[in-house]
Amino acid sequence: MRVSLASPIALTCAAVLSLPLPLAAPAAATAPPAASALPPAPDDLPGSTQSLPLAPLGASSRAGGDGSARPADQGLTRRDVRPFSLLGVVWDDPRAALHGTVQVRTRATGGDVWSDWQDVETHTDQHGADPDSAEGASGARRGATAPLWVGDSDGVEIRVRAENGVPSLPDGLRLELIDPGEAPADTTRGTASTGTPTGLGASEAAATSANAELAPYGSAWIPALTKEETERTTVGGAPVQAAQAKKPYIGPRPKIVTRKGWGADERIREKGFVYTKTIKAAFVHHSATGNNYTCAQAPSVLRGIYRYHVLSSGWRDVGYNFAIDKCGTIYEGRAGGVAKPVLGAHTLGFNTNSMGVAVLGSYGSSTPPAAVVTAVARLTAWKLGLHGINPKGTVTLVSGGGNLYAKGKKVKFHAIAGHRDGYRTDCPGTRLYGKLPTTRTSSAKYQGR
Template structure:
């Protein structure tokens, strides 16, 4: 496909209806880098889509007050790998402590009590269609526990909470435990290629999909097709990965996409290797149809998922599928909240659908989702030091994506607040181009240890841009 055809399709492909009608126009797709093409067209999709089970919490006996403690006693459940707690009102906060114990599948071994982060301050902006959806719930951060078939949970309100009337529970109404099964991963060898220190996947196949290969790529659904076509400027239809480019080739690609600019050489970093949504096994039927865009990407907010560090890099796609399902089915968002995710080995993953080069509106920094992108490092970094590979992944990703929009990683920018607990709605706020979540919202995210590495990431990203 020529660049002019791709650019002409962009507006039309903003909805799944347009994408379905555009099938004839989208094929064939030209490979940007033939030697690094994605897996071949004959690969199959995941056989198991996963599931979410929601269990209502009940008052716990034997505590100081049943109104102050809810939970579930030990019980057998269908296999799951990620847990979280949700409640009815998304504007209510859970002031207290959430702890879970889980039993590893088939072993009979129960874990110790694990804390679940209760202050989940990610989410869609107020006064947006997503933020006002009736499906929205309040929610904790999700916690990855691995393959489990037993669970116990307790939720206790803060002991000094005196904000409620006598007899009224200080806990939010409608507490439920969410048990998420991520389902089986793509049967295409992508997960086998994710390994410690790699930041690349396994050996790619040499050929791109041909012009009659919609069914062969497994893109039977309209939303799967739409998601893939949204990346048509950087990858062939049905690709599980977007190949890395050298800095010189990235600059040529940028110049071809911006023919009206007179700048001799753009400040844009080399495009990093990115695992697509198909690569990590996204079930596109879960999310809402279509995509939502903002005008540009002026800043990047760095997050941690607060889901724990007890995962291997080969498990990262499963963790992402679980978070995706938790954000959509449990929290009620239109899609996964983050625009990109980075695992502990530095592998980069496409997050919210709509195209990796585009200004896709996420649900990552409440009040500052417009004209920004959210990057989440998978893990918890309040007291754990983030791996160097993950920090490098942030730097490479921001050098490229911010460079596409002319942003300096070491610079400052202004964003208008959509409303939050730090800045009133409408206030223009001066922020670092690479900021932490806590810079836009009162939260511990992205954890003190990761937040302390953002200065290094800014310097590295600017260097990758050639500044």
């Protein structure tokens, strides 16, 4: 089963724990590369994506649940496929909404038992880049459902039904079956005398260099620091606000698994990084990928989401700035440096001056583990603290356009908000959303408030 954790994180970061290293100032906002800069998938890219066009379903497909299918229904009957672990549905026009239901069932690799039907969340524009951003206007983008983690499988069946009264489904519906592959082999070979990591490709060197003030080149994780150590490494150095110097309210830096640690192949994302000015708010999400994964599989889930966001959906990189698995492990998301204000694609209309934190799983009816709530509190206490933000306070953001707030409207949010606060959506799930008040209180305590 292709689920090995790149964890075997064999690098030592003890030196970082003992040396107070100042954070680099956030880079100035830069324009992203043109859409044509998105590279084709290299032939030797770990994993694979099978893209299967959907077709009209016949009357014998059972798509209607009563042995019948409607003219608008599309899907695929049971079939054998190459092994995969994550799936989703994409279509041609990113502005077209899929008003309907998507259900799949799968067969575990090597077995003959099929799963029950599972729902795939059909949101199309709840996440993603803001409409007027270069990424949002990219011609590479496609409409897409949420990805669903189904585990190691080699058989699939899918049915897509339009809602009553909807005459048709979006054009170009395709089922994407993603094998996240093994994590790329460790290519770190040391550091040249110039301080540049040797043995790393240019994109990987850039991604690891973005965290150079926090951990050695090629590190699989950024080590945790105590509150006192965190204050020594940050106070007086950007991006900490000047007002923080007298009384810093910065939470202890948590351990963060880097992109190297979870096995991101840096060759598939667009080159370069895009930054916003600051971080005022943290939007909490769930990935809607389901809870049928082990914590050892979380890096594979992340590699699958990354591949789906970039190669299937046409995004410049994975959309979230951070991810947290159900055991509370924190992962670096979009490349550019965990301490820097990287512009994400997570809360349509409010990506500017915010960060997105995705809890891997679905939390509409499932209660998030205590470890998840603690991890969100610790992460936000540190990252919001770097920018002088009180987790129990409120902040004002300007809408880039969405279904709740018109473009240009100034909106007041909790500093730790749920996705549904900025967009009409169920995300981050009722059960996770209900934990946010506790998260705000805990986060503030970690800051010493």
